[in-house]
Amino acid sequence: MASVKSIFNFFLHKANFFKHFATLVIEVIILLLIFLIAFFIGASLASFAGCVAWRFANNVPQTIPRSFCENCGHALCFWQLIPVVGYLLQGGRCAFCKHKIPDHETLIEIVFGLFCGKIFLLHPDSPNLLTLFLSAWLLFLAWTDALKFCVPAASLYGGGAVLLLCRIDALAQRNAIDWCFFLLLFCLMRLFEQKQMFGAADTFVCLILSVLFGIQNFCFLLFLSCCLIILHYAFFHQKMLPFIPFILCSYLFFGCFFPQVINV
8 A cells, every 4th residue: 555655646746747847838938929929019110110210311201102122112022021030031131132131220120129028028917018118219219310310300299298198197206306407407408409419309308218217217328328429439430429329229228137227
C-alpha cells in the first residue's frame, strides 16, 4: 500500500508540475500576443504619422492619391504598406524602381512599436490610451517639424486641447508656484521666439507637457532635449534645428526607462 501511495503521489506531483508549466506557457503566449498586437498598432501609427507629415510637407492632398513611392510615383500594393514587414519584404528598396527606402522611417516604426508594446505590457488590462494619444501627437508634430520646420495649427492646438480636457484634473491640482512657473516659461519662450530661437509650436508643446507632467518632470524632459540638441550640433554643426523631434526623443527615452516621469 505504501508503494502504491508513493507512486500515486509521484504522478500527482508531476501532474501539478505540468499544470503549472502549461499555465505559465499560456500566460507567456498571451503576453507575447499582446505585445505583438501593441507593436503593430504603434508601428502603424508611426507609419501613418510619417505619411500624413510627408504629404503636409510636400503639399500633397491627404486623401488622394493613394500611397505611392516618393521616387517613381507608382502606387504601392497592400503588402508594401505593412509597417516594418513591407520594408523587409522589399529588401529596403522600392519593388518598382529599386530606389532605397529611407531607413530612418522603418527605425521610427520599430521604436514606436516597441514603445507601445511596453505601454500595453505594463497595463495589459487597461492600457493608458491617453499616453498613446500623446505619443502619436508628439510623433506627428515632430515629423512635420523635421520636414518643414512648421506644424499644422489644427493638429497642434486640437491635440493640445484634447489632452488638457482629458486631464482637466491636472489643471485643478496645480498650485500658485506651478502657475508662476508656467507664466515664466511662457514669457521666456516668447522672448526666444522674438529672437527666432524658438517657434510658437515649440512654446505650445512645452506648455502642454509642463502642465501634464508637472514642473520637476518637465524640467528633466527639457534638460535632456537640450543636451540632445547640443550633441547634434557638436557632430553636425547644423544651425537651424527643429525642437519638437528632440522633445520626442527625450519623451521616448523616459517612457522606456523612467516611465514615472511621463506618466499622465
